Amino acid sequence: MLEDALATLDSSRDELRDLDAAIGDGDLGITVVEGARAVREGLRTLPPEAGISLILRTCAQRFASANPSTMSALVAAGLLAASKRLGEVENIDRAGALVILEAATDAIQTRGGAALGDKTVIDALRPTIDALQGAGPENKDALEAMIKSARQAVTETASLQSQKGRAAWIGERTMGHPDGGATAYLRLLEAIAGTPSFAS
Amino acid sequence: MLEDALATLDSSRDELRDLDAAIGDGDLGITVVEGARAVREGLRTLPPEAGISLILRTCAQRFASANPSTMSALVAAGLLAASKRLGEVENIDRAGALVILEAATDAIQTRGGAALGDKTVIDALRPTIDALQGAGPENKDALEAMIKSARQAVTETASLQSQKGRAAWIGERTMGHPDGGATAYLRLLEAIAGTPSFAS
Amino acid sequence: MRKLINDPGNFVDEVLEGILLAHPEKLIALPHEPRAIVRADAPGGRVGIVTGGGSGHLPVFLGYVGVGLCSAAAVGNVFSSPSAEQVLAATKASDCGKGVLYLFGNYGGDVMNFALAGDLAEMDGILTETVLVHDDVLSAPREREESRRGVAGMVFAFKCAGAAAERGDSLSEVTRVARKAVKSMRTAGVGLSPTILPAAGKPTFELPEGYMEIGIGIHGEPGSHRGPLESADQVTERIVSAILDDLAPSSGSEVALLVNGLGATPLEELYLLYRHAHRMLVERGITITRRYIGEYATSLEMAGASITIMTLDEELTQLMDAPANSPFFRQ
Amino acid sequence: MRKLINDPGNFVDEVLEGILLAHPEKLIALPHEPRAIVRADAPGGRVGIVTGGGSGHLPVFLGYVGVGLCSAAAVGNVFSSPSAEQVLAATKASDCGKGVLYLFGNYGGDVMNFALAGDLAEMDGILTETVLVHDDVLSAPREREESRRGVAGMVFAFKCAGAAAERGDSLSEVTRVARKAVKSMRTAGVGLSPTILPAAGKPTFELPEGYMEIGIGIHGEPGSHRGPLESADQVTERIVSAILDDLAPSSGSEVALLVNGLGATPLEELYLLYRHAHRMLVERGITITRRYIGEYATSLEMAGASITIMTLDEELTQLMDAPANSPFFRQ
Ligand SMILES: Nc1ncnc2c1ncn2[C@@H]1O[C@H](COP(=O)(O)OP(=O)(O)O)[C@@H](O)[C@H]1O
Numbered sequence A, B: 001m002l003e004d005a006l007a008t009l010d011s012s013r014d015e016l017r018d019l020d021a022a023i024g025d026g027d028l029g030i031t032v033v034e035g036a037r038a039v040r041e042g043l044r045t046l047p048p049e050a051g052i053s054l055i056l057r058t059c060a061q062r063f064a065s066a067n068p069s070t071m072s073a074l075v076a077a078g079l080l081a082a083s084k085r086l087g088e089v090e091n092i093d094r095a096g097a098l099v100i101l102e103a104a105t106d107a108i109q110t111r112g113g114a115a116l117g118d119k120t121v122i123d124a125l126r127p128t129i130d131a132l133q134g135a136g137p138e139n140k141d142a143l144e145a146m147i148k149s150a151r152q153a154v155t156e157t158a159s160l161q162s163q164k165g166r167a168a169w170i171g172e173r174t175m176g177h178p179d180g181g182a183t184a185y186l187r188l189l190e191a192i193a194g195t196p197s198f199a200s
Numbered sequence C, D: 001m002r003k004l005i006n007d008p009g010n011f012v013d014e015v016l017e018g019i020l021l022a023h024p025e026k027l028i029a030l031p032h033e034p035r036a037i038v039r040a041d042a043p044g045g046r047v048g049i050v051t052g053g054g055s056g057h058l059p060v061f062l063g064y065v066g067v068g069l070c071s072a073a074a075v076g077n078v079f080s081s082p083s084a085e086q087v088l089a090a091t092k093a094s095d096c097g098k099g100v101l102y103l104f105g106n107y108g109g110d111v112m113n114f115a116l117a118g119d120l121a122e123m124d125g126i127l128t129e130t131v132l133v134h135d136d137v138l139s140a141p142r143e144r145e146e147s148r149r150g151v152a153g154m155v156f157a158f159k160c161a162g163a164a165a166e167r168g169d170s171l172s173e174v175t176r177v178a179r180k181a182v183k184s185m186r187t188a189g190v191g192l193s194p195t196i197l198p199a200a201g202k203p204t205f206e207l208p209e210g211y212m213e214i215g216i217g218i219h220g221e222p223g224s225h226r227g228p229l230e231s232a233d234q235v236t237e238r239i240v241s242a243i244l245d246d247l248a249p250s251s252g253s254e255v256a257l258l259v260n261g262l263g264a265t266p267l268e269e270l271y272l273l274y275r276h277a278h279r280m281l282v283e284r285g286i287t288i289t290r291r292y293i294g295e296y297a298t299s300l301e302m303a304g305a306s307i308t309i310m311t312l313d314e315e316l317t318q319l320m321d322a323p324a325n326s327p328f329f330r331q
């Protein structure tokens, strides 16, 4: 599932590049696509019996090194934190997914120091935690709810002024552009929804 | 006489600048005009009883320092050589003028290493020596003959290729432009011809 | 583009290759991580100092790897962060058991990657501390001092912390010295032209000919004032005033001053800036006791310059005066 | 114009003022001739070396006035000769009775003015010798070797002759060493952009963006080939081949190599040139035993670079290794 989803991210390369170019340095498309490719390669090196924690650590390490940048280091820090918080389990259930999401979001927020509304990936991550918590028993519905909340958050970032990262340097001129990091997270969720396990 | 002539050179500033700019660095107008001004100032500091040799040395020193360049150093070297060759005399007669002219030309040629036809001031200086030598008793006629020969020489430099100095760097592209240094000498002779002692 | 380069995609690696061919007795690349450049004699018996960041700023960063300076640098692509893995490799090569100081400029990508490296180093039992250089006074107001960018003042931080490490100070001492240096310094700069990234082939920002941007960052980040180019004296007036307003050195202070060229500005012009800065400080009763004028932290071929002023006490003076030796910096 | 300057007419004098404010303990201007910049400890008991030429080439010329280097420099306006009087003042201040070597680049104006100064010095009873640096291999064919321009190789000439003077050699020995250094070296360069004279405000020559001129002089004199910009490796190939064809060092030789930036070209790119030059020499069995990479002889903000190669024997190696110390050059 994850492998398919990551492969789908290829198609967001240009969108993410352009979003980052508008208010940053334009490397986000590469960061995400190359990062995803590196993760896929990393996953293939793992033994079939690998637990979730190891999988997360591998994702972190691979994503961080593919195209070093703010986003890649933050995502890696988030995944490492999730791997620690989760401990050794073999499968992810709904509770496990929530642990991962919360741990990662907390870690990214601690590390990056971004508050909600600072126009970063945090703006999309936080609402999906609530969506996941409040969702019904069907995983598919839960994912849909997360996507819905992330999509709304991304749209809202367009009216915010960047307070963190490279984009913060140009302050007001970031207004009108949605945040690239938040968009990348949305595209990941959408890609997961498009995999055979979810697509209806 | 010399003072008047030097003052007249002011009017050649732009012409010399343009000639030098076409095939050199364009500072010849400044070199000649500022040099002439400095010489005039220098002459005023001399006691009335100053001999020709001292006058020449003063001219050399003043001209050399006004706007340092190839031309100013060559002219100064020429004047110093003339001052030496002439020894202590109080006035210049025809023979004295010839000594000065020959000594200066020799020195400039030795120092600069330019041959006739190398498109330098030498091309104008040399023929005026012959003109002066072959001229009749009237100073005015002699000067006219010098001017005639210098003017012809300057015209001819236009069809030559620069072999010395900055202009030599652009080789063929100097063709079609008369030499600035030669022109400057011609303008000096013309300026002398225009002073009260000569003007009819 | 007016660049002497080969394939832009290989730019950084080829530059490194050239540097290592030229200075094999002083610098080495780690065999398993060629983007980690390390003092040939690392780790030695001293506290390590690891720096790093994007490429395109030579002599920053790896030019300050040497005796009395840093122990290693992690080398990112042009204007982008090195990876945590590269920083980690540099960290391991720099640690003799006494720990490692991370000393680098305050940029998001670098901060995140060094932090991640610190986490990984911790798992390996290596103690790390971090000091961010944030000297660019015009990049944020004093209330948000900690969010200012790090620019040429880095060089003074490397110099002081490096001297402390070299004389055998502990990690906490080296960290204290680095913090003190950062606290004592301010930088402000001016840009006169953008720079062109080898890979992108386009200017990093737009600045019309005949304009200047005061407060520009070394990646072309926007500054505090854009307007028609002024005279060297006027520009110096703006820059030095911005520094002094914030640093507020008392009359009678001694300072170190760095006039830094961003790449395309001739040394002649840097001395014009020095001239006026000198006069301004004299007027205020401040003495420049140590001075550096040249290209110390660049932005490829950007035209422009910055001035850094660091107030000196006896300790910092001593550290500034200590010997230092890298292929790019020697005293 | 992208220049940090004040009144263009005061450019040179203000630059000098800045330099003298910054380095009063090492350099002084003669009170009666402020365009003659002299080692603070001149004349000392040694043979004097006076250099000079136009401004706009820092660190050339006055940057090489110092211990183990030249004793004085006469400073002309931008790209034009100093006056004989200025050279003479520098000469008098440099002479301790052992005589003075004039060591400078082969340019008409400089040659004439130094010659005139030599005449005047002779009248004052000071012995002078003259050695012209004419290292620019592409500025004239080998048959007219003596008419070649002097460019960055000057730095090696200053270094060797300066070391000879410093160790107490006689005027004829210092002259011999300077001649030997000049004979042993060749330089070739490439320009990627013109430079703008402060006073004129216009480019010194035209070179379309994306073009290069191989063999360009440091005042923008035309070179031997103009064409579309090539890769760093290709350009290095052209430059180093031109040098080696003329210098013809035998396999097994040792050489000193200088990669010199003309002003706007980043240090990164100079290391790309070094990288390929290194490989070319290794291939031919030649060892680079001494190397200098940076801005040693510039042309204001011209983009471009040059490479100088000097074959070394034991004597030249020793002279190259001798200590040297000026505000702009230290080893
Ligand atoms: N301090 C921060 N905290 C959380 N997210 C951040 C922070 N800084 C930047 N980001 C996110 O990173 C994205 C940019 O990532 P990336 O292109 O990798 O940055 P850079 O190229 O500047 O290193 C932004 O769109 C934003 O969502």
Ligand SMILES: Nc1ncnc2c1ncn2[C@@H]1O[C@H](COP(=O)(O)OP(=O)(O)O)[C@@H](O)[C@H]1O
Pocket (backbone or CB within 6 Å): B020, B024, B025, B026, B027, B028, B031, B068, B069, B070, B071, B072, B074, B108, B111, B112, B113, B114, B119, B120, B121, B122, B164, B165, B166, B167, B179, B180, B181, B182, D081, D108, D109
């Ligand atoms: N070697 C030489 N011998 C004689 N005359 C020369 C020589 N080189 C240059 N000149 C003369 O000098 C003139 C240029 O003078 P100037 O503008 O002072 O030179 P620069 O600006 O290059 O120092 C030329 O037009 C030529 O007549």
Ligand SMILES: [Mg+2]
Pocket (backbone or CB within 6 Å): A020, A024, A025, A026, A027, A028, A069
């Ligand atoms: Mg980015």
Ligand SMILES: [Mg+2]
Pocket (backbone or CB within 6 Å): A025, A027, A068, A069, A070, C080, C081, C109
């Ligand atoms: Mg980036």
Ligand SMILES: [Mg+2]
Pocket (backbone or CB within 6 Å): B020, B024, B025, B026, B027, B028, B069
């Ligand atoms: Mg001229």
Ligand SMILES: [Mg+2]
Pocket (backbone or CB within 6 Å): B025, B027, B068, B069, B070, D080, D081, D109
């Ligand atoms: Mg001239």
